[in-house]
Amino acid sequence: MIPSKRILIVDDEPRSRQGLAKMLEAWSAGRHRIRTADNGYEALRILESEPVHLLLSDIRMPEISGLQLAGSGERVSWPNQPAVILISGYAEFEYAQKAIELGVTRYLLKPVSREKLLDAVERALETEEQRSRLGLIEKVADPQLLTAAVHQLAVSEPVEEALRYMDEHLHLPFTLREVAEQIHLNASYFSVLFKEQMGMTFSEYVTRRRLQKAKEMLLQTRLPIAEIAERAGYQSAKYFSKIFKEYEGTSPGAYRSET
Structure with a gap:
């Protein structure tokens, strides 16, 4: 309905x-x-x-x-x-x-x-x-992630497995080394492989995916910003707001109210 x-x-x-x-x-x-x-x-x-x-x-x-x-x-x-x-x-x-x-x-x-x-x-x-x-x-779409999605069609099995793991655990803190261990690769090799196949670094991909998830929650829910930060994998609401403004040019609260 x-x-x-x-x-x-x-x-x-x-x-x-x-x-x-x-x-x-x-x-x-x-x-x-x-x-x-x-x-x-x-x-x-x-x-x-x-x-x-x-x-x-x-x-x-x-x-x-x-x-x-x-x-x-x-x-x-x-x-x-x-x-x-x-x-x-x-x-x-x-x-x-x-x-x-x-x-x-x-x-x-x-x-x-x-x-x-x-x-x-x-x-x-x-x-x-x-x-x-x-x-x-259109509002939550990230052009860089859309480009990465095209790259994703041709990634190797280890990177595909890493992407699945990361998307399933976005709400939790994790490091490149931890993800590399999950797919049984050396961390340095995984870092190079990921950037080569996805067109961006591991840390940038994680940041953009977390911000995309946060934007969806900002527009679709009335959850407090601190809770959205936590659900998007940020342990500090202050740090989340800082990163959000760097990428979106506005604060999470302003982004929500502009809609």
């Missing part, structure tokens, strides 16, 4: 707005939070101040239209980029064409049946969820 989402309904017609809200509240049964706004300015205030996952808006409204909301240049500063469903009482081609150009998920015509509305909402929320996952992957 898709986790709890915020759905914003924007319509200047009270009966239409209330009707849509009533249908979605009955369908949601408390799973999602349904918000309403009776004009574009109020909608923008909500979109700028809290994460909205689905924007359901009438196209034709005074001053700020649904199309303008969907194409707002302010979207980059919103806490979340919502999927968009536009509703119109006008079956005019230029509206639908413009909606498509703006990346609108669905375009519905009034009067909207309950079946069509709920089908569009469910599909739009699935689209938003997939987009959020991709955004998370």
Whole structure:
């Protein structure tokens, strides 16, 4: 089931707005939070101040239209980029064409049946969820690790075994020598072999993997930073924050709040 989402309904017609809200509240049964706004300015205030996952808006409204909301240049500063469903009482081609150009998920015509509305909402929320996952992957991705993953396709069996061991024990402190012993290689030879096959040193790989794991926890959990540091294999939260800032250019707390 898709986790709890915020759905914003924007319509200047009270009966239409209330009707849509009533249908979605009955369908949601408390799973999602349904918000309403009776004009574009109020909608923008909500979109700028809290994460909205689905924007359901009438196209034709005074001053700020649904199309303008969907194409707002302010979207980059919103806490979340919502999927968009536009509703119109006008079956005019230029509206639908413009909606498509703006990346609108669905375009519905009034009067909207309950079946069509709920089908569009469910599909739009699935689209938003997939987009959020991709955004998370892009945010935590490390270009150097992606390059290393390509190298990993052709590594020798000892290095492959070492990589498995390291990934399984990232939450624990370990040294190059200890990993070398696990795969029955001389530490000096293993160090040279690892860099040759992975394109980076052992210590850099471990640091980048631990930071990647920490970034995932920062974005996906509300765990305290000290606990995240420990789970990522750092015995000191202060040292973790120092390394994090060196690699990411910001502190763990700022990284989390920027999302």
